[in-house]
Amino acid sequence: MLGGSLLSGEVWRTRDFAYEPVEARYYRKLDGERVQCLLCPHECVVASGRRGHCQVRENRDGTYFSLIYGRIAAFHNDPIEKKPLYHFMPGSLAFSLATAGCNVNCKFCQNWELAQRRPEDLPFVLYRPEEVSIRALEWRSSSIAFTYNEPTVYTEFIVEAAAEARSRGVKTVLISNGYINEKPLGDLCEVVDAYKIDLKAFTESYYREVVNGRLSSVLDTLIRLRERKIWTEIVYLIVPTLNDDPKSLEQMATWIRNNLGDDVPLHFSRFYPKYKLKNLPPTPITALEKARNLCLDAGLHYVYIGNVPGHEGENTYCPQCHKMLIQRLGYRIIKNHIQNGRCLHCGNEIAGVWQSF
Numbered sequence: 001m002l003g004g005s006l007l008s009g010e011v012w013r014t015r016d017f018a019y020e021p022v023e024a025r026y027y028r029k030l031d032g033e034r035v036q037c038l039l040c041p042h043e044c045v046v047a048s049g050r051r052g053h054c055q056v057r058e059n060r061d062g063t064y065f066s067l068i069y070g071r072i073a074a075f076h077n078d079p080i081e082k083k084p085l086y087h088f089m090p091g092s093l094a095f096s097l098a099t100a101g102c103n104v105n106c107k108f109c110q111n112w113e114l115a116q117r118r119p120e121d122l123p124f125v126l127y128r129p130e131e132v133s134i135r136a137l138e139w140r141s142s143s144i145a146f147t148y149n150e151p152t153v154y155t156e157f158i159v160e161a162a163a164e165a166r167s168r169g170v171k172t173v174l175i176s177n178g179y180i181n182e183k184p185l186g187d188l189c190e191v192v193d194a195y196k197i198d199l200k201a202f203t204e205s206y207y208r209e210v211v212n213g214r215l216s217s218v219l220d221t222l223i224r225l226r227e228r229k230i231w232t233e234i235v236y237l238i239v240p241t242l243n244d245d246p247k248s249l250e251q252m253a254t255w256i257r258n259n260l261g262d263d264v265p266l267h268f269s270r271f272y273p274k275y276k277l278k279n280l281p282p283t284p285i286t287a288l289e290k291a292r293n294l295c296l297d298a299g300l301h302y303v304y305i306g307n308v309p310g311h312e313g314e315n316t317y318c319p320q321c322h323k324m325l326i327q328r329l330g331y332r333i334i335k336n337h338i339q340n341g342r343c344l345h346c347g348n349e350i351a352g353v354w355q356s357f
């Protein structure tokens with residue numbers, strides 16, 4: 001996951017490089033040179049010389065700084081299906097990049113080498129906001145994906161890079177835990193095109209004990225994205241015995257249908273033992289199938305199974321005529337029967353963002 005191949009002129013920097021941090025945008029000053037970060041619901045109060053919980057924002061003599069503005073620790077050109085976004089320009093490429101840091105601490109973190117590290121622990125390439133979309137165009141990527149670690153922690157950079165991308169006709173997607181306050185989310189919604197939100201469970205106790213966050217804040221984000229008409233897909237990683245209770249899955253499906261609508265794609269993803277949860281087995285495929293059937297029965301139109309290549313749950317079916325619309329194999333599109341946003345068989349409108357360049 002770390003790294004990426006360089007273009008000429010790009011250089012990997014190490015901790016010896018004199019990196020200049022950039023003043024953070026979302027904070028307020030308190031007495032005694034303390035600051036309070038207002039970027040995410042943790043709202044850390046940080047003394048001078050200390051960092052916030054995410055380890056990428058630092059108080060220097062009463063001024064708060066981002067330590068990861070443009071400090072890119074990994075980049076790759078990925079299929080958009082890898083994010084996963086299934087209803088957003090299928091078959092296109094997303095120039096995908098990451099920094100260090102995250103504002104939560106999932107015990108199963110699948111990208112802990114980036115997300116649970118301090119900036120100085122990783123080599124990096126320095127990007128200016130406009131360089132991200134220039135690089136995306138060079139790589140023939142239709143979009144830029146801020147992914148692998150939590151994009152919220154470098155919102156300042158993303159807002160500027162996404163505005164530059166829009167001016168060049170490149171779309172921007174965020175792969176996020178949704179743990180962000182209303183004001184920075186609103187600034188992002190002005191310039192980004194799609195969000196994938198990890199809904200990690202549907203109980204506060206799981207968020208408290210396994211994630212170190214709050215479910216209610218993530219649900220607020222989902223509703224705000226809906227209100228702002230930002231295309232959103234949801235991923236739910238099923239961790240055996242911890243968040244696979246049918247009752248809470250049913251409650252989640254009902255909540256999604258009532259608050260976001262039945263057209264929001266929901267992806268059930270397979271867990272593999274990683275980081276601090278190596279004691280649990282991979283998710284049984286039957287558990288993914290049960291969860292999918294339960295949510296389809298609850299009225300959601302597009303429910304997928306991820307991390308199981310070749311499974312029929314990877315495909316998109318028309319909710320009206322039930323014929324297959326997009327056949328996938330892993331990250332590849334085998335067939336696509338959506339034309340101008342409609343089912344080629346019956347003409348039903350299919351929710352999503354379908355045009356590419």
Ligand code: SF4
Pocket residue numbers: 037038039040041042043044051052053054055057102103153
């Ligand atoms: S973004 Fe980081 S510093 Fe700011 S409130 Fe969240 S965890 Fe704390």
